[in-house]
Amino acid sequence: MRPRIRGGRTTVLAALLSLALAAPIAAAQAQDAPRPGPAADAARIAEVPRQYEVTGPATRTERTALVATGVSIDEVHARAVVITATRAQATAVRQLGHKVRQLPAPPTAAPSPHKPRAKDFPAGYTKYHTYDEATKEIDALVARHPDILSKQVIGTSHEGRNLLALKLSKNVTKDEQEPEVLFTAHQHAREHLTVEMSLYLLNEFTSKYGSDSRVTKMLDSREIWIIPDLNPDGGEYDIASGGFRSWRKNRQPNAGTSEVGTDLNRNWDFKWGCCDGSSTDPGDETYRGASAASAPEVQVVSKFVHGRNVGGKQQITAAIDFHTYSELVLWPFGFTNDDTGDGMTKDEHDTFATLGKNMAATNGYTPEQSSDLYITDGAIDDWLWGDQKVFAFTFEMYPSSFGSGGFYPKDSVIPKETARNREAVLQMLETADCVYRVIGKEGQYCKGR
Structure with a gap:
């Protein structure tokens, strides 16, 4: 997905300029930081990423800081964004001083006394093709x-x-x-x-x-x-x-x-x-x-x-x-x-x-x-x-x-x-x-x- 930035073109261009200037610094810091070990990797893999609404980011600097945490930005509004993130990444975003609200989880198999249909779409989505x-x-x-x-x-x-x-x-x-x-x-x-x-x-x-x-x-x-x-x-x-x-x-x-x-x-x-x-x-x-x-x-x-x-x-x-x-x-x-x-x-x-x-x-x-x-x-x-x-x-x-x-x-x-x-x-x-x-x-x- 490519999120749509909502707001004036001046704000958008300013944000992009800030990203261009700040991203090399963030990338260098990321490359210098020690990589997590296998146990940390395994824990992260076991977690399903979730979407969060983040209220507060309104400037290019604040959005750049979000990107540096490793999240993907799914939507951008005037003073809020929607991100996909792990719990650890969501915590890092909170530590930047923003309000973070977890959005409803993706649909799962409906409760049933029978075993869910694995490897297929859940109820309400079965017309999608596997x-x-x-x-x-x-x-x-x-x-x-x-x-x-x-x-x-x-x-x-x-x-x-x-x-x-x-x-x-x-x-x-x-x-x-x-x-x-x-x-x-x-x-x-x-x-x-x-x-x-x-x-x-x-x-x-x-x-x-x-x-x-x-x-x-x-x-x-x-x-x-x-x-x-x-x-x-x-x-x-x-x-x-x-x-x-x-x-x-x-x-x-x-x-x-x-x-x-x-x-x-x-x-x-x-x-x-x-x-x-x-x-x-x-x-x-x-x-x-x-x-x-x-x-x-x-x-x-x-x-x-x-x-x-x-x-x-x-x-x-x-x-x-x-x-x-x-x-x-x-x-x-x-x-x-x-x-x-x-x-x-x-x-x-x-x-x-x-x-x-x-x-x-x-x-x-x-x-x-x-x-x-x-x-x-x-x-x-x-x-x-x-x-x-x-x-x-x-x-x-x-x-x-x-x-x-x-x-x-x-x-x-x-x-x-x-x-x-x-x-x-x-x-x-x-x-x-x-x-x-x-x-x-x-x-x-x-x-x-």
């Missing part, structure tokens, strides 16, 4: 629509689950000279609604081909790739007890510690670890991994994307990575506060901003550059643009706040909140042959394509 259920639905769709939908196993997760790439196109068995668009989902384990977004797209495209003129035209002229689940291990772990563990990372062990997991969306090999936008502590929510692309899931998807570079030209022209929550449309860069930064021209920035705003106008999300929120490094949208020049966006889906369901909205919202992005997806597909068209410069950038 990894096996999603795989079965995908296989059924492929069998039903073999002329326009194909499945590839592009690699495996740390625990050996297949990572899939689904291709949608009129001549699905042929690699044609058509613009390609990539949709990815579920980098963060607790963001289950994003898997449903992938399944919605697969069902929508296959069921409407031949009857809906826009869908038909796109499958006739595009190659659409959907990677529905980047983090199946983390997703299955999140629900393994019959409730929710609020798990974010993958399930890859970290050498030299009992801590488990890398934040996949801080592990991509572009500006990795460059700018104090991720953590070096394996126990933290935003741990960036031992090295760039050290997570097997990131390696698999990176190899797949590089494989779409044919004859020196990347075939994928645009992409959306789905997350929850906050209802945002975000574009690169996250590693710098500059509108352009190293590797982006003004025309490229304007193209991102224009398309982002156009898409947000269709789903009611808030459009902004990623770093308008806070600095991140090693994120997929930065990598897709910085490494492969793909116009890549991050969509933070429903809801807008913890109070509306946070990471765990009830399954009753799935149909509405996935269909909510239909028009935005179609707009991206329709511009994929020349994204610069949105700023009226197709003649300058796309002539002869």
Whole structure:
């Protein structure tokens, strides 16, 4: 998730400046501090992280101090924030002088005389798909629509689950000279609604081909790739007890510690670890991994994307990575506060901003550059643009706040909140042959394509 900062732009920029100035000091202190021993690591692992409302932080310095405790900031308001933290981290926040209120825990299995359904979603969430259920639905769709939908196993997760790439196109068995668009989902384990977004797209495209003129035209002229689940291990772990563990990372062990997991969306090999936008502590929510692309899931998807570079030209022209929550449309860069930064021209920035705003106008999300929120490094949208020049966006889906369901909205919202992005997806597909068209410069950038 990328939290949405609520408040004036001046306050936001001031906070980001303070973070940029203070974070190197905090990082140096963290690196100098002794690492906890295995017993402390094991105790921390046994604890399910919780969300807390922290009342008091109103300045950039105070928020910077929160980040230094190792928490993740999930929402930011004028004089309060919502964080995900361990008990020890919450205590550290209290010691900074703030009021800390623990928020309700994620849903658990309902009391029952029978054994809870382990490895499944609790009551009120059973319409969400487990990894096996999603795989079965995908296989059924492929069998039903073999002329326009194909499945590839592009690699495996740390625990050996297949990572899939689904291709949608009129001549699905042929690699044609058509613009390609990539949709990815579920980098963060607790963001289950994003898997449903992938399944919605697969069902929508296959069921409407031949009857809906826009869908038909796109499958006739595009190659659409959907990677529905980047983090199946983390997703299955999140629900393994019959409730929710609020798990974010993958399930890859970290050498030299009992801590488990890398934040996949801080592990991509572009500006990795460059700018104090991720953590070096394996126990933290935003741990960036031992090295760039050290997570097997990131390696698999990176190899797949590089494989779409044919004859020196990347075939994928645009992409959306789905997350929850906050209802945002975000574009690169996250590693710098500059509108352009190293590797982006003004025309490229304007193209991102224009398309982002156009898409947000269709789903009611808030459009902004990623770093308008806070600095991140090693994120997929930065990598897709910085490494492969793909116009890549991050969509933070429903809801807008913890109070509306946070990471765990009830399954009753799935149909509405996935269909909510239909028009935005179609707009991206329709511009994929020349994204610069949105700023009226197709003649300058796309002539002869």
